[in-house]
Amino acid sequence: MGLAIPIETSARHIHMCQKDFEILFGEGRALTYKAELSQPGQYVCEERITVTGPKGTFENVAILGPFRPETQLEISMTDSRKLGIPGMIRQSGDTEGTPGCTLTGPNGTLEIDHGVIVAKRHIHMTPVQAMQLNVKDNDDVFVITESYERSLIFADVVVRVSPKFALAMHVDTDEANAFASDSTPSGVILKLFSGNTYNLQKWAEEIQSGIHRL
Numbered sequence: 001m002g003l004a005i006p007i008e009t010s011a012r013h014i015h016m017c018q019k020d021f022e023i024l025f026g027e028g029r030a031l032t033y034k035a036e037l038s039q040p041g042q043y044v045c046e047e048r049i050t051v052t053g054p055k056g057t058f059e060n061v062a063i064l065g066p067f068r069p070e071t072q073l074e075i076s077m078t079d080s081r082k083l084g085i086p087g088m089i090r091q092s093g094d095t096e097g098t099p100g101c102t103l104t105g106p107n108g109t110l111e112i113d114h115g116v117i118v119a120k121r122h123i124h125m126t127p128v129q130a131m132q133l134n135v136k137d138n139d140d141v142f143v144i145t146e147s148y149e150r151s152l153i154f155a156d157v158v159v160r161v162s163p164k165f166a167l168a169m170h171v172d173t174d175e176a177n178a179f180a181s182d183s184t185p186s187g188v189i190l191k192l193f194s195g196n197t198y199n200l201q202k203w204a205e206e207i208q209s210g211i212h213r214l
């Protein structure tokens with residue numbers, strides 16, 4: 001219940017399928033490992049790409065390995081405004097109906113017609129940790145952050161459980177700046193509504209119509 005969860009900030013990055021990567025970097029080219037990430041088997045690559053939308057461009061966007069079945073660009077809401085494409089909040093892998101953009105590498109350019117998401121904030125954990133925290137895969141939870149002068153309770157934080165995960169909450173740069181996080185921020189799951197999940201939008205509507213529950 002009181003288990004501190006490290007909060008990690010994901011800057012804009014892309015996951016790529018091998019086919020798309022080879023279009024941008026050349027046939028037969030492979031990802032080059034640069035640095036390990038907190039989730040086992042996940043890493044940052046040496047390769048970088050340029051991302052372009054109707055209104056703007058980002059250079060040096062990091063590629064995260066290994067290859068995935070589908071290319072997926074993860075940006076913040078602020079990034080989406082700069083690129084000029086709608087920011088759609090989705091869980092990783094849920095890209096149907098999302099906007100596309102233009103990707104450029106040293107060997108070529110590629111238009112993707114979907115795959116740009118603003119990642120829904122989430123917590124990775126193992127099945128044992130889920131038991132300790134009394135939550136299950138796909139639960140939406142509240143997380144209270146540790147911060148100086150700008151603490152925040154995040155709602156709608158989705159729990160992701162897998163034996164392949166390590167305990168970490170992932171937020172984007174907008175969310176990290178919102179609670180002015182220090183170098184090693186952490187948070188704790190806050191059990192409201194007797195520990196049951198509850199939809200924050202519904203809660204807000206109830207309060208506005210005079211119903212108070214906690």
Ligand SMILES: [Zn+2]
Pocket residue numbers: 122124170
């Ligand atoms: Zn994550």
